[in-house]
Amino acid sequence: MTVSHRLQHSFCSRADYNEIPLEGHERVILTTRAHPVTNLPWAAGAVLMLLLPILFGGWVGLLPLNSTQRLFLLLAWYSLVFAYAIGKFFFWFFNIGVLTTKRIIDIDAVNLMNSHTTITTLDKVEEVDKHSLGIWGALFDYADIHIETAGNMPNIEFLKTPQPNEMVNIINTLVKRSNGRKHH
Numbered sequence: 001m002t003v004s005h006r007l008q009h010s011f012c013s014r015a016d017y018n019e020i021p022l023e024g025h026e027r028v029i030l031t032t033r034a035h036p037v038t039n040l041p042w043a044a045g046a047v048l049m050l051l052l053p054i055l056f057g058g059w060v061g062l063l064p065l066n067s068t069q070r071l072f073l074l075l076a077w078y079s080l081v082f083a084y085a086i087g088k089f090f091f092w093f094f095n096i097g098v099l100t101t102k103r104i105i106d107i108d109a110v111n112l113m114n115s116h117t118t119i120t121t122l123d124k125v126e127e128v129d130k131h132s133l134g135i136w137g138a139l140f141d142y143a144d145i146h147i148e149t150a151g152n153m154p155n156i157e158f159l160k161t162p163q164p165n166e167m168v169n170i171i172n173t174l175v176k177r178s179n180g181r182k183h184h
Helices: 036-060 067-094 134-140 164-183
Strands: 004-006 011-013 028-032 096-100 103-109 115-121 125-132 142-149 156-162
Touching (some): 067 103, 096 164, 134 142, 142 164
Antiparallel strands (some): 004 011, 096 103
16 A cells, blocks of 8 residues: 655545554545645744844843843743744644544644544535635645534534645545445
8 A cells, every 4th residue: 555645744645644543444545634834824933933032132131131141031032932833833733634434533632732533434424515715725725624424423624634625525435435335
């Protein structure tokens, strides 16, 4: 089985994702997370925050602080910037969608220690919609995917998903196959 990783692991077909227990002959078809370009705003903000001490470092010299205190402020600032960037990266990395031959799984990081997982079986899927996200979504080919489920099953959303048309086609194909097996 060939594993295809595209867009820095944000769209992996036939992925070797083994973080969820699979049932019987179930196999992972696709894993997805938000398009990497959606990280640019916070990454640019982090770079700007890294440059602030260089741009405005002279102002710290006006404060009545000795060199040890200035060093402490600088290290504290860079520690906060690092924590901000690593936290944003983890939220991007650990918000993941998994499509298997039997289920659709949405794993959302709530914070760095907890996540919320929503699972539905393919036979419960009623509708799959793609919601375009303006010029940036069109330019970089990403959109939100909304999966409506039957009854009181929770709906699933994959936000800022790369290659949304391909993903919708894959989900619809899996749902048709699942419904075909159910009727035979």
